[in-house]
Amino acid sequence: MSVTSIIVTTHNRPHLLVRAIESARLAGSDIEIIVVDDASLDQTQTICRTLPDIKYVRLERNQRVAGARNVGLLVSSGEFVSFLDDDDVRLPGSLDEQVRILEANSQAGLVYGQAIVKDESSEEVYPLDCLHGDVFWRLVTQNFIPCGSAVFRRSCLDRVGLLDSYLAGLDDWDLWIRIASLFPIVALEKPVMIWKRSSPVSGQGSSQAASIVSRAVQQFRTRWMKLPRAVAAKVEVRQKAWQQFSANMAAHLAWETMRSLDHRNFVQAARNTIEVAQLGPMAVARVAARRRLF
Amino acid sequence: MARASIIIPTFDRPHLLSRAVESARAAAEDVEIIVIDDASVNETSSLCRELTGIKYIRLEHNQGVAGARNVGILASTSEYIAFLDDDDLRLPGSLDVQSDALDANPDVGFVCGAMLMADQNYSLTGDISAPAHASGDRFWELLELDFPVMPLSVLIRKECFTKVGLLNNRLGGIDDWDILVRIAELYPVMVQDEPIGIYRKPTSVSGQGSSSQAKQLFQALSHQLQLFRLPRVQAATPSKRSRVRRRTINRVADTLLWNAPALFHDRAFNSAAANVLTALRLNPWRAFRPRALRKLDQVLVKSRRESLVTH
Numbered sequence: 379m380s381v382t383s384i385i386v387t388t389h390n391r392p393h394l395l396v397r398a399i400e401s402a403r404l405a406g407s408d409i410e411i412i413v414v415d416d417a418s419l420d421q422t423q424t425i426c427r428t429l430p431d432i433k434y435v436r437l438e439r440n441q442r443v444a445g446a447r448n449v450g451l452l453v454s455s456g457e458f459v460s461f462l463d464d465d466d467v468r469l470p471g472s473l474d475e476q477v478r479i480l481e482a483n484s485q486a487g488l489v490y491g492q493a494i495v496k497d498e499s500s501e502e503v504y505p506l507d508c509l510h511g512d513v514f515w516r517l518v519t520q521n522f523i524p525c526g527s528a529v530f531r532r533s534c535l536d537r538v539g540l541l542d543s544y545l546a547g548l549d550d551w552d553l554w555i556r557i558a559s560l561f562p563i564v565a566l567e568k569p570v571m572i573w574k575r576s577s578p579v580s581g582q583g584s585s586q587a588a589s590i591v592s593r594a595v596q597q598f599r600t601r602w603m604k605l606p607r608a609v610a611a612k613v614e615v616r617q618k619a620w621q622q623f624s625a626n627m628a629a630h631l632a633w634e635t636m637r638s639l640d641h642r643n644f645v646q647a648a649r650n651t652i653e654v655a656q657l658g659p660m661a662v663a664r665v666a667a668r669r670r671l672f
Numbered sequence: 673m674a675r676a677s678i679i680i681p682t683f684d685r686p687h688l689l690s691r692a693v694e695s696a697r698a699a700a701e702d703v704e705i706i707v708i709d710d711a712s713v714n715e716t717s718s719l720c721r722e723l724t725g726i727k728y729i730r731l732e733h734n735q736g737v738a739g740a741r742n743v744g745i746l747a748s749t750s751e752y753i754a755f756l757d758d759d760d761l762r763l764p765g766s767l768d769v770q771s772d773a774l775d776a777n778p779d780v781g782f783v784c785g786a787m788l789m790a791d792q793n794y795s796l797t798g799d800i801s802a803p804a805h806a807s808g809d810r811f812w813e814l815l816e817l818d819f820p821v822m823p824l825s826v827l828i829r830k831e832c833f834t835k836v837g838l839l840n841n842r843l844g845g846i847d848d849w850d851i852l853v854r855i856a857e858l859y860p861v862m863v864q865d866e867p868i869g870i871y872r873k874p875t876s877v878s879g880q881g882s883s884s885q886a887k888q889l890f891q892a893l894s895h896q897l898q899l900f901r902l903p904r905v906q907a908a909t910p911s912k913r914s915r916v917r918r919r920t921i922n923r924v925a926d927t928l929l930w931n932a933p934a935l936f937h938d939r940a941f942n943s944a945a946a947n948v949l950t951a952l953r954l955n956p957w958r959a960f961r962p963r964a965l966r967k968l969d970q971v972l973v974k975s976r977r978e979s980l981v982t983h
Binding site: 538 | 739747858
């Protein structure tokens with residue numbers, strides 16, 4: 379049995395997919411590559427059938443990313459699991475290194491690493507300082523775990539459940555939070571993947587920043603703060619988490635708004651601004667204060 | 673290796689659970705029983721650890737029925753999946769009958785049978801709920817709510833989940849209808865006459881399913897519009913779509929109306945009022961047809977007679 383399952387979800391992007399799969403192949407020695415084709419309408423199917431040594435699953439009905447990842451989990455058999463988007467690239471040997479860390483820390487549920495975030499113009503490493511240990515309260519305020527960099531124990535799912543198919547764009551963050559509420563998290567402080575950031579016009583995930591943030595706010599209030607661990611915490615702790623969370627969301631939206639303006643996508647910018655207003659004046663004030671500090 | 677898995681999600685009802693587990697054990701010669709404890713806060717976990725021969729999974733975060741069933745599907749190692757609620761019972765041998773049916777018909781997505789109705793104490797009421805249609809392509813009937821199937825009487829081929837996806841975790845209460853519609857869109861359905869399980873009918877005050885019947889059916893109606901996005905519905909003519917929609921609305925309105933007198937009789941006045949109001953909201957004219965009034969009269973007479981017998 380393979381030790382690690384890499385679940386690659388794809389929809390209508392065969393030109394990127396092959397590169398992602400080849401990078402996954404080099405990332406670890408004892409791996410199982412699962413490609414979940416989320417009802418692609420193009421030649422993805424024919425291309426995947428020619429690729430050797432992958433488990434190809436074709437969904438006949440589009441389930442979006444979270445639903446497709448769940449199906450990938452269903453057909454996978456590895457003790458450790460990692461997700462990879464079709465436009466991501468895993469760095470060679472990175473998976474082996476992370477699995478070794480997870481094996482050495484038998485208590486830990488998840489290990490993540492840094493991502494090289496590529497823009498049209500720039501390149502940066504994220505996150506700069508890798509938090510580890512009990513990161514629950516930090517993680518609810520900001521998703522600092524790049525999705526493709528995370529490797530987690532399959533057994534965690536028996537404790538926290540699968541991905542929430544309703545949370546497009548947030549499903550990974552939601553799962554990391556649930557894992558972090560029960561298990562310590564470890565980190566490999568070096569780049570393990572290349573993550574291409576979508577531009578506001580490309581129609582990919584992050585271009586709908588406003589709707590993702592509004593869903594995150596809802597999720598924060600109705601689920602994350604209702605986890606047994608959060609309920610047991612003091613009110614001040616929850617309040618502080620909300621303050622940091624809303625400020626982070628506001629900062630994220632402000633940044634997305636600037637990008638939208640750069641790309642002359644005024645509708646998107648307006649939507650983001652409205653969403654910022656809903657986070658409350660205090661969040662905006664906190665962002666402003668934080669900017670002055672830098 | 674067992675051919676079929678029975679997935680039993682449970683939440684805070686240990687007194688019912690062991691009975692359901694025993695019925696599952698007798699349902700087939702070889703069966704994989706998976707109990708998903710959906711973050712119960714009482715002694716469910718200690719009770720489950722005493723049960724032998726089951727796979728016990730304890731969720732630390734409550735995921736709801738659909739989320740718990742998904743975790744069960746993930747944990748199962750067999751080809752076929754059956755769901756069992758912790759308060760329902762499977763009949764002995766029922767799982768083998770259904771597994772044989774799926775073995776013999778490899779193109780079928782799921783097989784379903786009849787259910788025996790029972791009251792809260794598991795004594796049979798004599799009513800049988802059997803699927804009203806024959807085997808074959810039952811997509812439209814399922815979509816129209818004209819094919820009442822409950823997870824209790826169904827055995828699903830696991831492979832279907834890799835084609836249509838897992839259960840929708842945000843559809844508490846109607847997730848089973850949703851997945852069966854999605855499977856039936858692509859696969860033929862097989863119907864058998866054999867009774868498969870014993871369904872413990874909720875009372876109007878027990879806080880189970882039908883106390884929120886109006887709410888649940890209304891949720892089903894709004895979710896139907898999501899299901900209309902399925903390619904097969906999209907490919908149908910607009911007139912077919914609107915016919916399906918109209919018939920479903922009328923069916924739901926009728927069901928709510930017919931059930932209102934019984935609820936009223938059980939002194940569940942809030943639920944009865946919710947039923948009538950929702951029915952009127954769906955189709956105000958429906959309640960005033962002569963046929964409707966006659967049926968209402970019949971229902972009233974029947975419930976009066978029952979009350980005379982019981983008191």
